[in-house]
Amino acid sequence: MSPKVSQAYKEERKAIILEGALHCFIEKGFQATTIDDIVRHLGISKGAIYSYFASKEEMYIQMADDKMNAMLENSTELFKTMPSAADQVRYMYGRFRNQSLNELRRWMAFHLEFMLYAARQPHLTERWNEYADKALVFIQDIMDGGKQTGEFRSDLDSAAAARLFWSIRDGLALQYMLSGEEADYRRTIDDMESMVFRYMLS
Incomplete structure (x- = not known):
């Protein structure tokens, strides 16, 4: 035995x-x-x-899911002491600023490769969407909280705002994946943060 x-x-x-x-x-x-x-x-x-x-695909999905779950768990715990939705959004941009370009490039290179690979395989696309939905719901909940407290405009579409938040973030990562300086990257994150707040508050 x-x-x-x-x-x-x-x-x-x-x-x-x-x-x-x-x-x-x-x-x-x-x-x-x-x-x-x-x-x-x-x-x-x-x-x-x-x-x-069972496969390297399963390894990747588990790896990505673990990374996402750790971020959600740490952020949710911290948000208990940070009741302002605006401060929660600022915290997320702080996380982006604190991630070096080298770290971002390491992850994004094979992350994007997997996305393209998964797009051609329905069973992987379904698993990927389960992972991605966690990120969308996380930000959508922040947007809903900001609407309830009056911090964000009452007609804000929280679901659309969550997609916009991650789309801008992912787009920025793509722009800097192959070239660009750390200082420029951080300045662009600052501009992105200001732009998103103008959208949420206008």
């Missing part, structure tokens, strides 16, 4: 595998990376990986 494995051990092993997959995705790109690449990098058997993840 094989020994019983604790949940903590399983989570630790999954985290190690995801870290290895992340390294390979950054080095080679999502599509070029194979399970064999991850096996070689980690020095473990293919069976050990498949006991936790």
